[in-house]
Amino acid sequence: MQLKKILATGAALATAASLFALAPAAQATDADLTVTAAGTIAITAPTAKVNLGSLAAGVTAADAPNALGTVSVTDTRTGLVNNNWTVTVKSTAFSSTASGATPIAAASIGYKPGTVTSTDSLATGTPVLALSETVAAATVIRVGVGTNDASWTPKLTFTLGANTVAGTYTGTITHSLS
Amino acid sequence: MVVRRIVRLSFAAVWVILAQAAGAYGQEAPQEGVGIRLLEVPVDRAPDARAQRYVIDHVDPGTVIRRRIEVVNHDSSPTVVRLYAAGAVVEDGEFQPAEDESGGEIARWTRLDRSSVELPARTSAELTATITVPTDASAGERYGAIWAELPPSEGSAVTVVNRVGIRIYLSVGEGGEPASDFEVDTLTAARGADGTPVVKAKVRNTGGRALDMRGELSLTDGPGSLSAGPFPAQLGTTLGLGQEGDVLVPLDPEIPAGPWTATLTLSSGTLERTVQGTITFPDAAGVSAPPVRAERVVDSMRGLIIVGVALLLILLLLLLILWRLVLYVRKRHRDRNDDESKARPEERTPEPVG
Numbered sequence: 001m002q003l004k005k006i007l008a009t010g011a012a013l014a015t016a017a018s019l020f021a022l023a024p025a026a027q028a029t030d031a032d033l034t035v036t037a038a039g040t041i042a043i044t045a046p047t048a049k050v051n052l053g054s055l056a057a058g059v060t061a062a063d064a065p066n067a068l069g070t071v072s073v074t075d076t077r078t079g080l081v082n083n084n085w086t087v088t089v090k091s092t093a094f095s096s097t098a099s100g101a102t103p104i105a106a107a108s109i110g111y112k113p114g115t116v117t118s119t120d121s122l123a124t125g126t127p128v129l130a131l132s133e134t135v136a137a138a139t140v141i142r143v144g145v146g147t148n149d150a151s152w153t154p155k156l157t158f159t160l161g162a163n164t165v166a167g168t169y170t171g172t173i174t175h176s177l178s
Numbered sequence: 179m180v181v182r183r184i185v186r187l188s189f190a191a192v193w194v195i196l197a198q199a200a201g202a203y204g205q206e207a208p209q210e211g212v213g214i215r216l217l218e219v220p221v222d223r224a225p226d227a228r229a230q231r232y233v234i235d236h237v238d239p240g241t242v243i244r245r246r247i248e249v250v251n252h253d254s255s256p257t258v259v260r261l262y263a264a265g266a267v268v269e270d271g272e273f274q275p276a277e278d279e280s281g282g283e284i285a286r287w288t289r290l291d292r293s294s295v296e297l298p299a300r301t302s303a304e305l306t307a308t309i310t311v312p313t314d315a316s317a318g319e320r321y322g323a324i325w326a327e328l329p330p331s332e333g334s335a336v337t338v339v340n341r342v343g344i345r346i347y348l349s350v351g352e353g354g355e356p357a358s359d360f361e362v363d364t365l366t367a368a369r370g371a372d373g374t375p376v377v378k379a380k381v382r383n384t385g386g387r388a389l390d391m392r393g394e395l396s397l398t399d400g401p402g403s404l405s406a407g408p409f410p411a412q413l414g415t416t417l418g419l420g421q422e423g424d425v426l427v428p429l430d431p432e433i434p435a436g437p438w439t440a441t442l443t444l445s446s447g448t449l450e451r452t453v454q455g456t457i458t459f460p461d462a463a464g465v466s467a468p469p470v471r472a473e474r475v476v477d478s479m480r481g482l483i484i485v486g487v488a489l490l491l492i493l494l495l496l497l498l499i500l501w502r503l504v505l506y507v508r509k510r511h512r513d514r515n516d517d518e519s520k521a522r523p524e525e526r527t528p529e530p531v532g
Contacts, residue, residue: 040213040250045257046331046338068338069331074209074252082227082392088275094336124412138272143392143412156336172330172337176275178323178345 039076039147041085043177046071058162061110061129063155071175072151073123075142084143088136088176089128089154098167106131110157111173113139118150125152136176209252212259212297214326214342217246217304226447228390232345233307233324234447236355236387240313246306247344249326251297258296259326261305263288266321266345268388268418273345275323284322284346287311309348317351319387319419347388356386358449360417362425364469365440367457375433375459379425379442379472383417385449390416393444395427400438406430411444435459441475 047069055062075083089111093103113125122144128137142150156173216231223229233245251257265282266275276282288309295303307324327341349356366378383389393411400406412426425444436458443452453472460467 038215040209040215040248040252041342042209042211042213042250042252043328043340043342044211045253045328046340048332049335050331050338051335068336071340072210074211074213076209076213077215077231084390084392086273088272090275122410134277135267135269136275138274144410168335170335170337172339174339174341176323176325177340177342178273178275 039078041073041075041077041177043087043175044070044072044151046175052156055158055160057160057164057166060159061157062159063112063157067114067153067155068173070151070153072149073140073142073177074147074149076147078147082143082145083148085141085177086138087140088178089131089139089173090133090136090176091131091156091173092133092171094169094171096165096167096169098165101165101167101169104158104160104164104169104171106133106171108159109171110159111139112155112157113152114154116140116150116152118142119148120144120146122148123150131173136174209250211252211340212257212326212328212342213250213252214344215248215250216344217248228347228447232347233309234347236349236351237311238352239311239315239350242308242310243348244306244308245344246304247324248302248304249295249297250302251299254299256296256298258294258329260294261290261292261324261326263290263307263322263324263346266323268321268416268421271417271421271423273321273388273390273416275325275343282320282322283315284309284320284348288322288324288346290324309346311348311350315350319347319349319356321388322346322348349387358387358389358446359383359385360389360391360444360446360449360451362442362444362451362453362472362474365442365453365455365457365472366466366469367436367440367459368466369460369463370428371464373463374431375429375435377427377429377440377442377457378466379411379427379444379453380422380469381417381425381444382422383419386419388416388418389446389449391423391425391444391446393425393427393442395429395440395442397429397433397438397440400436401434404434406433406438411442435461442472 050068051066053065055064073085073087075085077083091106091109093105094109095103107130109131111128111131113127116123116125123140123142125140128139140150140152142148219229223234228234235243237243249259263285264275264277265284266273288307291306297303323343323345325341325343327339331338361382361384363380363382368376368378370376377395381391394408395411396407398405409427409429412428417423437456439454440457441452441454443450452475454475455470455472457470458467
């Protein structure tokens with residue numbers, strides 16, 4: 001009788017021990033939690049009236065004379081383990097109403113962020129050699145902890161075939177911050 | 179079935195509120211432009227820093243999930259913000275927003291309760307994104323984002339459109355969430371074109387979900403017993419399923435060439451791995467040393483705790499058994515003594531002479 005009790009206790013404890021050892025990380029209970037992670041990532045409104053200047057036909061990856069307006073990002077998110085963000089950029093083809101003009105493909109347009117000014121120098125800018133109409137490529141990336149901000153004044157580069165018709169070409173550049 | 183699922187999720191799910199009263203503007207640091215913030219994350223994902231910034235979930239087909247999002251106008255003038263969901267791809271170590279012709283699954287599955295919002299100066303507004311996964315959706319992870327798009331620049335020349343968004347990493351499949359995992363294959367010591375030492379780690383996503391990598395590198399056992407670091411890793415972008423990428427860790431130009439024991443800890447969300455390798459930086463700029471195999475360092479505190487507790491329980495179990503055995507033996511010994519003393523008085527009782 002006593003022996004049975006001993007064995008029963010032993011079995012119970014052994015089961016408890018093995019269950020605990022195999023138990024997954026504790027699941028959250030149904031209690032409400034409030035996490036005070038505040039703050040946003042924000043991007044500034046684009047500058048109005050961007051006129052890039054003139055380029056001659058036949059150039060390869062030439063900088064447009066004038067830069068696009070300055071882009072600024074601020075990140076005030078708190079309570080996170082890291083404050084990483086990425087700005088990606090894409091472009092439409094640039095088209096002109098001049099007669100006989102064919103659009104400049106997005107792949108002929110490059111994007112150079114230039115020097116990225118940031119509070120903690122953890123934001124880096126990488127040129128994108130060929131933009132795309134459908135897929136945005138990463139250009140300015142910030143990896144680190146803590147609130148931060150960064151700004152840059154990008155330039156576009158153009159590769160124009162020798163037969164590019166003269167005219168005013170326009171298009172749209174989209175910056176996406178996420 | 180779908181209704182039941184919606185009801186189940188609405189009433190059974192408990193949300194962690196990353197709260198600020200809607201409409202209140204309470205930022206300390208001056209910000210400009212339009213900002214966005216995810217307002218809620220499921221309770222069991224709260225420890226995951228990625229889930230606090232992005233919409234990350236794993237659901238069965240036919241499920242509906244909701245997230246509240248806040249859009250803030252930080253400027254001193256009013257603005258109108260366009261709101262919509264679009265797709266994305268994970269390629270070349272990057273999370274790339276993509277608008278393909280078919281609209282993409284995330285764009286089709288996501289509805290926002292408003293498509294634009296007028297924001298007076300320094301005010302915020304809330305929107306709710308509802309993602310309805312079709313019952314015949316195939317298993318796998320989808321990517322996308324919910325965008326708040328600022329008004330385009332005015333003018334007839336080049337137009338610039340800026341937008342800010344919350345990424346979506348949605349995994350669909352019956353049953354439990356696919357586990358995340360990654361391997362660090364090699365560490366390569368190199369010098370940049372300007373001579374800055376940099377360590378390049380080759381990382382492979384071997385799990386079932388995309389990873390947003392971060393990490394740091396420490397150097398120990400260097401020349402003259404020097405240590406250096408930790409230096410933050412620079413990857414910061416995304417590895418899709420089965421994809422490989424390089425993590426770059428730039429170091430201080432002052433450090434000697436080595437040899438060093440490099441310890442690299444990389445993580446994504448709550449998943450963390452540590453590897454080690456012995457590296458020596460080349461002397462010339464713009465040159466890489468041969469890659470060194472990275473050895474995994476098992477540093478799981480949780481594993482140690484589980485083993486420790488299990489051993490403790492086994493010890494207690496043994497002690498308990500021992501104690502009961504001792505009691506048992508003592509009781510038997512006492513019983514035997516009682517039997518003997520009961521027997522002796524009978525022997526002494528003289529038989530009546532009759």
